[in-house]
Amino acid sequence: MVLLFLTVAAFMAVKADQNSDIRNMVQTNARLVSMAVESRLEEDFAVAGLFALQLQEATQVMSEAFSLNAASIFGYLEDLQALNWVGPDGVITATHPPRGNEAAHGLDLSTLEAPARTLDEARLTGTLRLTPPLTLAQGGKGFVGYLPVYHHGEIGGFINLVFRAEPLLDSIIRPQLGDDFIVAIADGPLSVHGNFSHASQQPFALVTSLMVAGRTWDLAIAPTKTALNDRFALFDEAVLIAGFILSCALAALVYVMGKGQEAIRDSEERFALAMKGASDGLFDRDLRTGDVYLSPVWFRMLGYEPDALPHSLDTVRELLHPDDREVLTERLDDLRENGPTNLEREFRMRHRDGSWISILSRAFVVFKDGKATRLVGTHVDITADRKREHALRRAAVTDHLTGLHNRRGLDEELATLAASLGKGERLAIFHLDLDRFKQVNDTEGHQAGDAALCHTASGLKELEAEFELMARVGGDEFLLLRCSGDSDADIAALAKLIARRVGQPLQLGDKSLRLGTSIGISFVEHGGDSDIERAVADADIALKHAKEDGRGRHAFFEPGMREEAVLRATMQEEIRIGLRGDEFSAYFQPQVDLRTRKIVGFEALARWHHPTRGTLSAGQFLQFVASSSVVKLIDRQVLHHACKALTLLQGTCKDLVTVSVNISTEQLSEPGAADEIYGEVLLAGAAPRQVRLEILETTLLGERSPKITENVRRLAEHGFQIELDDFGTGHTAISSLLNFPISRIKVDRSLIRHVDCDARLQTVVHTILELGENLGIDVLAEGIETQAEAAYLALNRCGSGQGYHIARPMPLHELKAWIVSRERQQPAPMAPVLIQSG
Structure with missing residues (x-):
């Protein structure tokens, strides 16, 4: 019982x-x-x-x-x-x-x-x-x-x-x-x-x-x-x-x-x-007796047949990487005494072939009566995962196109390089920007642009021994870093060598292109200012100065440049605020027939009504515009104000008048820009035939973008009159006047000043006037400042003109009063004046 x-x-x-x-x-x-x-x-x-x-x-x-x-x-x-x-x-x-x-x-x-x-x-x-x-x-x-x-x-x-x-x-x-x-x-x-x-x-x-x-x-x-x-x-x-x-x-x-x-x-x-353990190695350690069990998969994972080595803790320790052995042992001892009940750890173990493989260990502690009795878990071979992560990590810090470091890779290395400077050494930062890269991209396409970047990287790699690091930091910009005790003269010589390497011709099909580079240089001194980010920014500031001086140049950073950069950044932000606040408008400068003195039109000139700096002309603020998108926004606001004003001006003038508006190369480079401009003019209530769109002479160079060509043709089809601005200062070929629907050319003011007494200027202006007459294209002279200049131009059959001699640019409310006053005066036609040539 x-x-x-x-x-x-x-x-x-x-x-x-x-x-x-x-x-x-x-x-x-x-x-x-x-x-x-x-x-x-x-x-x-x-x-x-x-x-x-x-x-x-x-x-x-x-x-x-x-x-x-x-x-x-x-x-x-x-x-x-x-x-x-x-x-x-x-x-x-x-x-x-x-x-x-x-x-x-x-x-x-x-x-x-x-x-x-x-x-x-x-x-x-x-x-x-x-x-x-x-x-x-x-x-x-x-x-x-x-x-x-x-x-x-x-x-x-x-x-x-x-x-x-x-x-x-x-x-x-x-x-x-x-x-x-x-x-x-x-x-x-x-x-x-x-x-x-x-x-x-x-x-x-x-x-x-x-x-x-x-x-x-x-x-x-x-x-x-x-x-x-x-x-x-x-x-x-x-x-x-x-x-x-x-x-x-x-x-x-x-x-x-x-x-x-x-x-x-x-x-x-x-x-x-x-x-x-069906796919991972299994281990089981009795913490009371010290007995260890290792599964067959565990042995195969390390290249051994099952049971080829003793089932013991010594076997595991022997195969552990020396750097991981002590840390892991201490961690296991601590786990045994204090918990927690599970553990995840990564370490390296030696494979039978001698290589080191990465192991992820997940273990659980079994407690009985409050005491740890067993440690059981799995070992997983994650070597392939770590290699994959390394490859992806490398991809994350490498520019995939050129194979150089990218911005992230550069940032990770900069501080280390600066800290490694020895006494008498300094870190030279070369900031490169390619000249004419945008033209290659626009005219030849993105594949050609990529080929140009790879060509540049190839040229730079020829100088790899001279630099600690090379990186492509965006678009067509590169950063090169050199730690040395070189003098400024040595650094300048190296900059010229870089320019020569980058300037090697690039063969694209049957075309041979040659890209140049501008370079800004700054330094981090040993024991000096260790603000690396500021030094990189200084190199960028120096680069902008190099580009302003012309292509293919280099410039060293100087403290005064930072003040200019601060002003530029301040103005750029204020321009963005001004665009949101509709602070940009148009002033109007009258254009007259030089023979009859009648008003024939007006040029709309951008003005910025700054809340503290007063009214600024385009020459005072366009130099601070940072991006093409901002230029286009300013163009759009000026065009809107000009078209709105046109209706009022036409009601004040006796004869039909036009308004001329500058259209930037940036805006004309945008696909569909012609249709967008056409829509804005109609929305403002203006007729395209009364709007003259002024295009810079350089916009129609031989390297022009196909988008520009298409937009100019579309604008003419919409009824706009196309006007070529600053004529005589660039390199426009006669073919541009023949191939584009140009209705009027504007002779640049530099050719008009003192034309009445300078024989060389008279020769150039006379040639332009004859060219316009022969091609059936009107000619307007800008920048007329004296009666003698106006008389000479009228005598030589220049159709129309504008300048301070006729009238300064005015806001709309002043312009209306000026028109009424001028119409009352009924100015007489320009009488022929005998001009004594210089």
Whole structure:
């Protein structure tokens, strides 16, 4: 009877222990699955982050840079259904691979609730964000990630990662657990993988959570019925054996129960980890006895046959890299004494072939009665991952086009170089900018521009031994760094050598192009100012001075240049504020027929009504304009004011008049500029036939952009009169007058001043007047300041003129009074005057 009671009691105790062990096993595998899912997705997100950095450094349009590099990046992301590019407006403009993703191209995500909300989250946080599970445009169920990519501080678009949920999660979970567990993942009420409701209601089910890119997923895991039956069959067998032994002797019963339970627990814990060991090396260390178990996969991972080395801690220590051995041993000892219950560590181990491989170790500590009894876990060979990360990291700091460092790579090296300066040394910073690069890009295309950049980098690499670092820092700009005790003369000689190397001819098909370079130079002195960023900025300031002095020059930074740079930056910001406040308008300078003295038109001249600096002419502020976009905005405001004024001026003048407006080369270089200008003039209520558009002579040089040519022709078709400004100062060929619809040329003021008494000027002006007459093109002289100059021009059949002798530029309200006064005076025609030539 006593034995029966003890048998039943033993049965109940073992049953309770069995249930506890199953729950522990489920919990262990839940942790393994959670870590595996988080780790795999985080790896993909890290690759996407490096791709974003690469796009940020690219010189092409971001969507073009994406298309060029998507294939190589996609190869690193084996779990993806698609890798897409989303513009800042939320429209998918590029897909990879194109086949199978046709439905996604052109999709406007802003019209879809979940993607639009996730895009906004990514935009606000600046980090990758996932959608909840959704139906993919490519078909099937999945989830989607959006990672913002920045350009000049603003979002230029998003990298779009598209995952098919079931295949991805199956590929992560099945190698961990095989068929012994039911696993389901849900995002709130939506299923990500499996049937969450079914899995969570199974016996011994465990529900936990994991975090993925800002979303919380619920994980439900439970052993299958088959797996439970196997466990309970083992349990029943153990109880029968225990009952038999109890029937023989009480002492034997107690002994067998204790040892059998421990053996079962060891076996089951090892089984749970063995599932992980199907692809990773498994280790199991008994902290009480010192016994160590190493799985067959563990040996194969290091190039050995199973059991080829002793199962011991000494074996592991011997294979550890010397630099990792002591730290890891100390960490394990600390873990044994103080916890926590799990540990993740990365270290290196020696492969049988002598190479070092990178190992990721995940371990769990088993506690019994408050004491650590076992250390079990896995070793994973992550050498390939680390090599891939190294390659991606290298890509992140390398300019993909030229192979030089990029801006990020430069920033990482600058401080180190400055700190390494020896006594008497200084760090010379050479900031290069290519001359005529924009012309090559505009006239020959981006491929030619890329070829020019590679050609430049090749020339610089010939001087690689002279420099500690070379970097392409954006567009056509390069930075070279040299640590030495060289004198200024030595540095100047090196700058000239750089210019010669960069200036080597580039062969593009049947064309031979020669690019020059301008160079700004600054220094970081040993023991002096260590503000590296300021020194780089100083080199940029010196570069701007070199370019102002002409192409192919170099300039050393001087302290006074910084004050000019500060003024320039201040004015640039004030110009942007002025544009927003509509502070730019037009003054009008009258143009008259030099023979009849009648008003024939006006030139609209840009004026900036600065709140503290007063009214500034174009010559006083255009030098500070930093970008072509700002020039175009100023052009647009002046054109708008001029067209608005034209209606009022026509009502005041007796005869039909025109208004001349300067159109910058930057604006004419934009595709569709002609149609845009036409629309603005009509919107302002003006007639194109009364608007003369002044184009600089240099705009129509032989190297002109095809876009400029098309825009000039389109403007003429819209009815505008095209006027060539500053004629006689540039290099316009006669063919430009023949090939373009030029209605009037303006003789530059430098040829008009003293024309009445300078025989050389008279020869040039007479030639221009004859040329205009022969080609049927009107001629206007600008800058007339004296009666004698006006009389000479009238006598030599110059059609019209403008200048201070006739009238200064005036605001609209003054101009109207001037017109009324002049019309009343009825000025007499210009009488012929005999001019004594010089």
